[in-house]
Amino acid sequence: MRSTRYWESAAIPELYEWFAAEAEESSPAWARVARQVASTPSIAYLLDTLPPVARQPNLFLGALKFLGGPLDAGISLPDWVADHWLQIERLATTRFTQTNEVGRCAVIAPVLASLPQPIALIEVGMSAGLGLFPDLYSYSWTLDDGTIVTGGTPSEVTIECRVTGTGLPLTLPKLAWRAGIDRNPLDPADRDDAAWLRALVWPGEEVREERLAAALRTVAGQDALRVAGDITDALPAVVAAAPRDATVVVVHSATLAYLPREARERHLALLTELGVHWVTNEGRKVVPAVRDALPAGFADDPRPCFVLALDGVPLARVGSHGQWLEWL
Numbered sequence: 195m196r197s198t199r200y201w202e203s204a205a206i207p208e209l210y211e212w213f214a215a216e217a218e219e220s221s222p223a224w225a226r227v228a229r230q231v232a233s234t235p236s237i238a239y240l241l242d243t244l245p246p247v248a249r250q251p252n253l254f255l256g257a258l259k260f261l262g263g264p265l266d267a268g269i270s271l272p273d274w275v276a277d278h279w280l281q282i283e284r285l286a287t288t289r290f291t292q293t294n295e296v297g298r299c300a301v302i303a304p305v306l307a308s309l310p311q312p313i314a315l316i317e318v319g320m321s322a323g324l325g326l327f328p329d330l331y332s333y334s335w336t337l338d339d340g341t342i343v344t345g346g347t348p349s350e351v352t353i354e355c356r357v358t359g360t361g362l363p364l365t366l367p368k369l370a371w372r373a374g375i376d377r378n379p380l381d382p383a384d385r386d387d388a389a390w391l392r393a394l395v396w397p398g399e400e401v402r403e404e405r406l407a408a409a410l411r412t413v414a415g416q417d418a419l420r421v422a423g424d425i426t427d428a429l430p431a432v433v434a435a436a437p438r439d440a441t442v443v444v445v446h447s448a449t450l451a452y453l454p455r456e457a458r459e460r461h462l463a464l465l466t467e468l469g470v471h472w473v474t475n476e477g478r479k480v481v482p483a484v485r486d487a488l489p490a491g492f493a494d495d496p497r498p499c500f501v502l503a504l505d506g507v508p509l510a511r512v513g514s515h516g517q518w519l520e521w522l
């Protein structure tokens with residue numbers, strides 16, 4: 195994954211060529227669109243007029259899907275983009291990449307369940323808050339030998355995860371309280387918010403999109419404290435509001451990478467100050483303590499992955515959507 199600075203400064207053709215290579219495996223259609231963008235000066239020109247923070251390809255592609263535009267490369271794309279440019283520009287400058295992946299609950303829930311129960315769960319960077327309700331979904335973990343461990347609640351959302359090796363029990367936590375912080379909390383019951391989240395799922399990942407839609411329906415209207423604000427500035431007050439007889443755990447999933455290095459360091463220092471448990475499900479290099487504690491040779495495996503960690507101690511290599519988990 196490239197840094198925000200790269201999206202902000204790379205030339206549009208280079209940026210979209212890079213994105214095409216990234217998307218190739220899971221979304222050949224978006225890879226083709228990205229290549230067409232890279233080689234079409236009229237589209238590149240328009241994208242170049244966006245403010246730096248809005249140049250991330252996922253924003254343009256999300257807007258294309260949200261607006262019902264072409265979902266593959268083709269002769270109509272340049273005209274379609276020109277005709278809809280004002281709407282694309284509005285979405286790219288008012289929406290964010292807030293992909294909320296419910297599948298991550300399959301890897302995070304057992305870590306929460308390993309701590310003294312019940313849990314006061316705080317997810318920072320919660321997006322629409324799907325991660326606040328791990329107890330409302332149904333799970334199917336498949337072990338190395340083919341055994342299937344099931345858990346959770348009967349639900350229209352079933353999360354499947356392949357598990358390798360031996361680690362924590364595959365069980366669910368008991369939740370006493372839940373809170374989420376996000377600079378732009380999304381409402382799972384809001385039609386536009388739900389449509390935007392669905393638009394962020396790439397063509398070719400329709401099963402994931404259906405599960406996302408089901409998860410949004412499942413948590414719509416469910417009770418949780420939802421705080422709009424910066425994950426560091428708002429955290430002390432949210433921790434103070436947690437019930438005293440529960441174990442307070444702050445979860446970070448695909449969020450810390452969005453913070454510039456100094457802000458990330460400030461946030462991690464605050465967790466120690468507050469004396470809470472903290473779970474990270476982030477890229478390999480995102481949390482310095484986790485990165486430094488990884489076993490030798492970890493980086494030799496070329497598969498894109500996250501590292502699941504508790505209080506800075508790495509526990510597992512996991513698929514970035516929670517689709518697999520390998521205990522370390």
Ligand SMILES: C[S@@+](CC[C@H](N)C(=O)[O-])C[C@H]1O[C@@H](n2cnc3c(N)ncnc32)[C@H](O)[C@@H]1O
Pocket residue numbers: 290291292293294295296298318319320321322325375376377378423424425426446447448449452453
């Ligand atoms: C990629 S989403 C991940 C959502 C969710 N944690 C998950 O795993 O599905 C990252 C979220 O973090 C939020 N975010 C990023 N930086 C933030 C900050 N400094 N303060 C508050 N929210 C932030 C974004 O708005 C976005 O909703």
